[in-house]
Amino acid sequence: MKLDKEILLNINNLRVRTVEKENRKNLIKGISFKVKKNEIIGLVGESGSGKSMTSLCILGLLERKKFKISGKIIFNGKNILNLDKNEIKEIRGSSVAMIFQEPMNALNPTMKIGKQLYEVFKAHENLPFEQTSERIKRLIKKVKLSGVENLLDKYPHQISGGQKQRLMIVMALSCNPKLLIADEPTTALDVSIQKEVIEILKDLKKSENLSILFISHDLKLVSSISEKIIIMKNGRIIEQGSNKKIFNSPKEDYTKALLSLIIDDKKRLKRLPTVESFKEGFKGEAETKNKRNKRLKNIYSSEPILEIKNLSKFYNTSKKLFEKNKGFRALSNINLKLYKGETLGLIGESGSGKTTLSNAIVKVQPYEAGQILFKGKDISKINGRELLEFRKNVQVIFQDPYASLNPLQNILQAISEPIKFHGIYSKEKVHEKCKEIINDVGLDQRFLNRYPHELSGGQRQRVCIARAISVNPIVLICDESVSALDVSVQATVLNLLNVLKEKYGFTYIFISHDLSVVKHMSDKIIVLHNGKIVEYEDSDLLFKKPKDNYTKKLIKASI
16 A cells, blocks of 8 residues: 555556557557656657657547547546546646657747746746746756846747756746656757756756656666666567666567667777667677778878868847947867768767858858868859859758658659759659669668658658768768667668768768767767867777867766
8 A cells, every 4th residue: 555655657558549440550559657756767669669659648638539548547546548628637737747859849939938937837826926936936046047147038049959948847847747757858959968957857856856757769868867767669568677677687689679779989880780680680890990090091191072271150149230249159260171981070069060060061151261172162262053063062961851851742752853953864864863862771662652751750861861862972961860860760870871971982071969979970070169179089089088178078978
């Protein structure tokens, strides 16, 4: 009986299936687990495993017209599945809260932060203005936002991604919840901000007496916050147990496969293991030091194909027409050389200048001073046919494969469009080339007739890669191109990029907030901080002996 009092959430034999007869699917297949009071549980799995579906069931957010739900979800002694809409709404408003993955989509861009916070708090607790203000200020201090100048008078676009996510935590705590569901709350955040958010959640667990269900596809991240881990796959719980048990003595092959996907910073593997390759007994072959040195010597013995000299970029933030000196310097005296066949890593927190630098390289943003030379030519002086040729030679693979593809175009149209625009092949050869490219990225030719919504996230990202390589570029800029993907899909895409590099001789600029991924991919790494290069070194040496304190801080946060 004493044990029952300790349990806040008890999910017993939960099953979810779609109602429609023609396309009936079993989404959750009889899962059971418990969350104790003041406990952090990690829920881990790939896309489609049922993690988010489980959280929606707990919140009572699934439409009963579309889904048949059975089993029990006992929260504080009540079965949520037996409650009416008003009773569920009362629980959501007073006992269970959620932090979503994308804070920008959850905030009103047209409303000041202070007003948004006040409205949320007022909706949950109708307290006098002074008391509400005091509670908001207390929570802002707890999530370490008190140092942001005039925070309550700012709009969401005026604060960073990490600050937005901390703001969402404040909103989630507005109803004094007993259970906080955090659904991929750190996926798009820099490694140091990730660590801050994790520490904040741990502190709030103690100070607010919270239970937390932490949902993620990143097993390493989950291990840093949770006391117990639940592994899900295809709507089933594969394994659950304490952190120590899962990491030191996993029972199931799937759990072992997921653990094998955590990149080992001490080994430089030629190919990363995937869930499929683990089943086949793949152990991973490391690149020897001699082979690496020989490869790098060959790369750096030639002339650079891209050179940046003393590049500076200033953003004027003044609202007055003739006030030109108010703003900030996004880039300051950037100098770098990119060689054919090289992968140059670019790391730094949000606001460090990574995206500004990549935008300057692809000539979509002007810069005030310095030069960018591509194959010896200053790109600021090229136009017309030369500019088109340059744009063909320098392609970008973006972070979000969902937003990168036109939902009205099928995959054949998406890949063939740049080929036709640049007139690389005759009309007769375009379709054959698209078949070749789709095979190169590991997809079947049948995918050419499908639309983006019919593909998974990993498949969409492969299509984005196929589109980028369709015009035979020289340089590919990978801007956080794997950060939104599951670890197994991420490994597959990283392996694909390396295979394509070897086959076509591509040169990469690889931008990411995941330091282990950057180290695996890169030959040299540039560390950006406040628009300046604070370190520019061989990737192995940089991780082994970082010189700058900022680099040391980033590496420490990633461990």
